Amino acid sequence: MMTNTFLVDLRDPSSRVDLYADCLRLRKEVFISQMGWNLYEASGCEYDQYDIPASIHLAATLNGVLVGCIRLLRTDSVHSGVTYMILDAHRGKIPNLPQGIMHEELVSESVWEASRLAISTLVPGEIRNQLLIGLVDAARRYVQEAGGVSMLGMMHPAFLRTFRRAGFNVRRFGPTAPQRDGPICVLRWDFVAETSERTISVLCSG
Amino acid sequence: MTTFLQENFSGFGYVVLGLGEMPTSAVTNFEVDWHQKYFAEQYHRVDPVFKFFADCRGRSGTRLVSEAEMETPLYEEAKLYGADSNFISVSAIGGSQMVLGGVNHDLDVTRASMIHKSCRAAHRSILLERVDQLSDLQIDFLEMCEEGLIDKQIACELGVSISAVAQRKKAICNKIGVSNFRAALSLYSVRKWSGIVPLV
Numbered sequence: 001m002m003t004n005t006f007l008v009d010l011r012d013p014s015s016r017v018d019l020y021a022d023c024l025r026l027r028k029e030v031f032i033s034q035m036g037w038n039l040y041e042a043s044g045c046e047y048d049q050y051d052i053p054a055s056i057h058l059a060a061t062l063n064g065v066l067v068g069c070i071r072l073l074r075t076d077s078v079h080s081g082v083t084y085m086i087l088d089a090h091r092g093k094i095p096n097l098p099q100g101i102m103h104e105e106l107v108s109e110s111v112w113e114a115s116r117l118a119i120s121t122l123v124p125g126e127i128r129n130q131l132l133i134g135l136v137d138a139a140r141r142y143v144q145e146a147g148g149v150s151m152l153g154m155m156h157p158a159f160l161r162t163f164r165r166a167g168f169n170v171r172r173f174g175p176t177a178p179q180r181d182g183p184i185c186v187l188r189w190d191f192v193a194e195t196s197e198r199t200i201s202v203l204c205s206g
Numbered sequence: 207m208t209t210f211l212q213e214n215f216s217g218f219g220y221v222v223l224g225l226g227e228m229p230t231s232a233v234t235n236f237e238v239d240w241h242q243k244y245f246a247e248q249y250h251r252v253d254p255v256f257k258f259f260a261d262c263r264g265r266s267g268t269r270l271v272s273e274a275e276m277e278t279p280l281y282e283e284a285k286l287y288g289a290d291s292n293f294i295s296v297s298a299i300g301g302s303q304m305v306l307g308g309v310n311h312d313l314d315v316t317r318a319s320m321i322h323k324s325c326r327a328a329h330r331s332i333l334l335e336r337v338d339q340l341s342d343l344q345i346d347f348l349e350m351c352e353e354g355l356i357d358k359q360i361a362c363e364l365g366v367s368i369s370a371v372a373q374r375k376k377a378i379c380n381k382i383g384v385s386n387f388r389a390a391l392s393l394y395s396v397r398k399w400s401g402i403v404p405l406v
Contacts, residue, residue, distance in 0.1 A: 034404035119403045125395060126354035128403065140396035157338075158398045161345045183338055 001062060001124075003131055005138040008057035019059040023056075023069035030118040035181075050115065054198055055194050058138045060131050067120040070135045071171045072142065076166070084113040086152050090174075092188060097154075098177035101186050104154065105175075114153040132150045133166045140168075140191050143188065151189045156182060163189070210328065210386075211235075214321055215308035215369050217276045224331055225264070225301045225385045240287035252280055255294050255307040262296045264303070268322035269294050270313060295322045297329040300389020301383075304329035330393075337383045337397040348394045 006016040008023060025046035031037045031046055039046050050073055060068035073084050082088055083099075085108070092099035114136070126151050136153075143151055153171060163170040173188035211218045212235070219234030219241070229250055234241055243249070250256045254271050261267075275281075284290045294376030306325050313321070340348070350360045353399045357371045364371070375387045382390050397403045 030402075030404055035401070112225050117402050119399070122403060123403070125352060126401065129349070129353055130404075153400075156398050156400065158345050158349075159393075161342060162349055162398075165346065168271060182334065184401070 001127060002064075003127070003134055004058045004061050006061070006133050007142060008059055010053045010055075016059060019047070019066060020057060022066045023057050023059050023071075025071055026066055026120060027118045028115055028188075030120065034079070034121070040046075043064060049080065050085050052079055053077075056142060058135055060135050060138075061198070062123060062127075062131070065122065067123050068131050069118055070114050070139060071115070071116040072139055072151075073113050073115070074105050074109060075113055076109045076146075076185070083107070085123055086113055087114045089154070094148075096180065098179055098184070101154070101177050101184075102176040103174050108150075110148045111150045111152065112139075112146075112148050114139055114151055117155075128161055129166075132162070136163065136168070136189070140189065144191050149191055150158055151191070153187050154184050155187055157185050160185075163187070207368075208235075210324055211306075211308065214324075215227075215293070215310050217291070218308040219305060219366070220304055220306035221386070222302060222304045222329065222383065224383055231330070234279050234398025236254045237287050240289050241282070243290075249280055252278075252279070253307075255291055255305060258294045259296050259303070260302075262298070264298055264301075265296075266298045266322075266326060268314065268318055269324075270318050282300075293318055293321065295325040297322075297326045297330060299326075299333060299384065302329070302333055302381075302389075304332070333382055333384065334391050334397045339381060339392050340378065340394075342397045343373070345394075347374050348378065348391060351391050354396055 006019055008017060008020050009015040010017060012152065014121065024047050024056050028041055028044055028046035032039055032041050039178055040048060050071065052075065054077060056072040058070050059066055075084050075087065077084050085094065088101065089097035089107060090099060090105065091101045117129060119131060139151060157176050160170060169190045169192065170187055174186040176183045176185045217236050219232040219236055221232045222227040223229060227386050231245055232241065241246040251331055254275055258267065258269055273292065276290060277291065281290050287310060292311055295306040297304040297384055304325065320366050347360070350363065357368055361368050363369045378383055379390050382393060399405055
């Protein structure tokens, strides 16, 4: 099985902007059609206040079919009264997400947020980790190329172990909080220059 | 779970049991006196709720107790406490079983079937919450299993014997309350990936 990841940057026509709508459609399928989350939907796509031109998307394909996506946003993003999803949730501004989830408020041009991670049920269980790690490693590469050093994401605490096993320097960045689908916590990846590129790439290649 | 039960029953009681386990107490909104008497006198041995549980032989099932069946001394006494359960749901997941008795004499078969589905979902939720109690080492172990490593590979990676791998699987099953490791692994995956992959 062949997996690939692609950058989708609406400001960069040389990126795979053709996959943008597919990412939003996958999110609609996963979050709204299958999980039943109460999110905004139009034209078969799911999108929210954080889907702005400055948002970067990474798309994962399996044998040429889009099966995963993740969205990146710099944590110093401010637009139309919102910041980034984790900080807005932390401040209690997002219904259905727990508040007080960060050790401290973090706003920095060198720290990015990863959100709206969606993976299709088409991905077999035994390669789900591999696909996820491929997406997060592609995010790491993008963040580092953009001068960033860290990334935040909100996930089940078990992923702390998944990413550590894969060679990432990752830690909790807030308490575990209950929500409808189980506990979540903010994870923080630190991408130091000597991040074990080799280790991660070996794991990504399966 | 309690809200869903309170919406459907004037009274209810349920137990979650491992294979071969006998009930000693229940989660219930019945009167404390009834609850204590029920288990002190071992009424579950003659209760149609547990008779149906035994008849299910490790499988899920639901039924409504008829009025004729309720003409017994046990039901006469239970009625005094509002504990004359006419709805029975048995849910079986990977060797874990949830037995629920509820009081709602207006139920028909269709509605009972719908409530039974909700009971199954509630049972699953109880087991999924137990996944959160696993230790970091147990999560690492399950990660390897999820990635498809076979016992020999896991033993090699952990530097332990094959029998130690089997023991770790058993410990994980015990913590989640199931007897089937495949069920434990499935519950782990569902819990971990919830919000990312819609696993049913």
